[in-house]
Amino acid sequence: MDVPGIPEALVGALAAAARAGGPPPQRVALVGGAVRDLLLHRVHNDPWRGVPDLDLVAEGPAIDLVRRLEALLPPGALRAAQEHGAYGTVEVELRLEGQTVLLDVATARCETYPQPGENPKVVPGLLADDLARRDFSINAIALDLASGELLDPHGGQADLQRRQLRLLHPHSLHDDPSRLVRGARYAARLGFRLEPGSREQARRTLEAWPWAWHSGERPGQAPAALGTRLRMEFELLLLREPWPAALAILQDWGGLALLDARLQADRHWRRRLHWAGRAGLPLMVALVAGAADPLALAERLQLPHRQHRLLAQWLELRQRLAELQQPAAEANGGPPTVAAWCAALEAPGGSPEAVLLALVTGTAPRRPLLRWWLRWRHLKAPDTAAELIARGVKPGPALGEELRRLRERRLAQERL
Template sequence: MDLPGVPSSVLEALQAAARSLGIPRLALVGGVVRDQMLHQRYGRVWSGVPDLDWVVEGDAAALVAELDRRLGSKRISCVQEHGAFGTVAFQLDGIPLDLATARQEHYPAPAENPVVRVGTLQADLARRDFTINAMALDLVTGELIDLHHGQEDLASGQFRFLHAGSVQDDPTRAIRAARYAARLGFQLAQESSEQIRSTVHQWPWAWGHGDAALTAPPALASRLRMELERLLEREPWPQALDLLEQWQALLLLDPQLQQDPGRMQRLHWAQRLGLPLMPALLMGAADPVAVAQRLQIPGRQQQWLQQCVALCDWLVKTPPPLEATPSIWSTALEQQGWPPEAVALAVTLRPKQWKPLLRWWGRWRTIQAPQTARELIAAGWQPGPGIGEELRRQRSAAQDRSR
């Protein structure tokens, strides 16, 4: 086995420890197997290995203990054991590794968290999402294990779900599909994209449709948020979101987001203004605050959405005239208490007042009076409310000169 950037001594140490314990399977799994094959067989650029995920048919914690016995603390460090199944994270010669005992799972109900128990490597691979992610390199035997024809899909530049119930079991796999398709430039197999469409439309728990919304599993909401965050922060999101729209998978979030012509404009403006993309995406929902609460996005971002909704309502009802001076716009916005992020979020919607909003966000709010209170007192002003009024007057004049 050859992994770019991973010393052979690391692999040899793992192999020797596994054989000494009689472990039948110690397999490298996940995206690194896929990416190694894309690199070696098809010339894809190797992007490095952030971590190495291994599945053990046996006791993962016992294997790490054997490594520590053989190699000592100079080579084995940062050992952390997690979960009932003995998942162990550690470093070997400074290389981050994750070992997990092989497991199998089943979903007691659509979109619920799975029930997991100890299993075989074959059962563990069947838990995966796509054929191209369900391959393994067995360090004990040197065998490439490909039970779901992932190599064929790599060769054809496509990928597919492992079985017909994949999306029903875990609807977040639709978002993951868009992430991989955008990153790798692959096509989702036709039957898999149809699985997304049919499953989403058959949901008995579709949010936003009366009492059925009450049956949406809370665990699903947090998983959707995490997948969306990965998509928006790490992937070519314009392509990924277009694919989700094409597959009608944005219905997972909100029906109005599935038909959202302003999405790309909002997100590009949000990126330009340095805003997180999640609230800008959700501003296209029928009720952005309700969707944000359901997905449990960070509290500050929920507040920005609430404030932006209120700001947009204010812009319709009682804003200053469009041609009003910078000081009038600044005073009006600041009296309402809108934070800069909420104003910037409103800019992404491009209301007719977007230019004064953008100018306040980018320039007017940072302008200060040319004198300080201390300087006014030194010039003979008496301490009191008059100083505050003079500072406000000077600031307004400076703002108006900035036009």
């Protein structure tokens, strides 16, 4: 079977490398998204680099297949090969006929989940075992490279024709709830729906969420591995997929509850993420900001330190702005002045990005935040430090205080 977008020389070399394995014969197959997209008459490319990206599974050490493949290709065609021994995989970059192709070669494996949400226990297996461990039937189709036979033990082709996503096992989501997020990604990208039985599995799984965890880490806490997988799936959803459609689908399934019950009920995430994207803020931060406890969720998902810090800065700013606008404060001195707004927005430990996040999330009235972003933060004292020193102001705290006083006098001339 021809694989569109792949150099003919590579297709032939892969088939020859598969047939050359053994004894016993080493079965090698093209699996996953590349086969699915082939049957859908789509080219399966790496979303970041826009080049063909193929997943291969070998019965036997993946590195053996890569070595045979290199010997069959023209000299220099194999540009890089990174082996990950702990996972039995090899990442390969090839250059053939003027085209770059990426291969992810994996040793066939069998996996079991000792506890829900934990990383699975993995042992080498057969191709049939590897297909049986996958998420949806449409991703459990394989093309045997030696024989050219299409292997579909779980009815994936029928589900492709029905344009539906069907989970492979009755406990797929119980083992790994992040598969539901992946399903929303596929549903948005391919225009598929969740098969009724899988929809019912999602309902039962989410009805019992959060589970009473006993994972050997902290009683009652989800395994850290699950938090990491959820973060990775949401990052892929937000960066690689049509995220408005994918998040809407996931919310319709009830799946935002995997992050937070308030997010599941949130009807403002679309606007928040839209403005975050326009402002250059991380979409993941804008999503997590809608949670009941954003910092706890950020920790559970193990967000990068920079994103975690931005959320913390925004929460502190939100508190300052709430105090600034308290009715008691207004009764004592009227509405906040421009200088008061600037003092709150420029407090030590804050950042301009936190102000942007406050603007995106509707933390405070838009006008003063926009005025600060576009104008007030750029206003300086009319005199420079050097000019003040020349007039007799001594360097040190007094100089800083005078600069602040002069800037506040200039800000007093601004309108809200």
